[in-house]
Amino acid sequence: MPAPAIVAFLSDIGIPVRTGPVSGPTAVPGIAIADGGLVLGPAASIHDGDLLHEAGHLALLAPTQRAAAGGLLPGDLGAGFELGAICWSVAAAWHIGLDLAVVFHPDGYRGDSAWLVETYEGGTHPGLPLLEWAGLTWAPGHEPPGEQPFPAMRQWLRTTEPMDGGAR
Incomplete structure (x- = not known):
């Protein structure tokens, strides 16, 4: 099972996590x-970083989309938000006090785990524009007086609905 600190953090910010049967196609095994939250297969071997990553996808969804989310997210909400979910999971890991090797474990990210750790720790943050667009954080140099930029978060979950009813 994932680290209790991760489950507590996700619950605290409003992403429910429960154990239960996992069936059908999933983006990440187990x-x-x-229902707008995460279900962990009871016998699954789950990487802590994968739990944060999937939570990042939910965090970027508009509230009504998040509440209705289930199964595989459609392309514009799933793969379309991939870099944002990665960047969100980095901010969450740092907030909890985890090493980025937890997020970018060797079994994921198509062999680019070490490169991603180096990239984020080096100050380049792929996906940050999506987090800023969703109102979750400020890019460095964009923060108003008194606010902190990424990796500090203004809020952990998107609160705005799309104006046109689409994915945004």
């Missing part, structure tokens, strides 16, 4: 999106 973790399903259901």
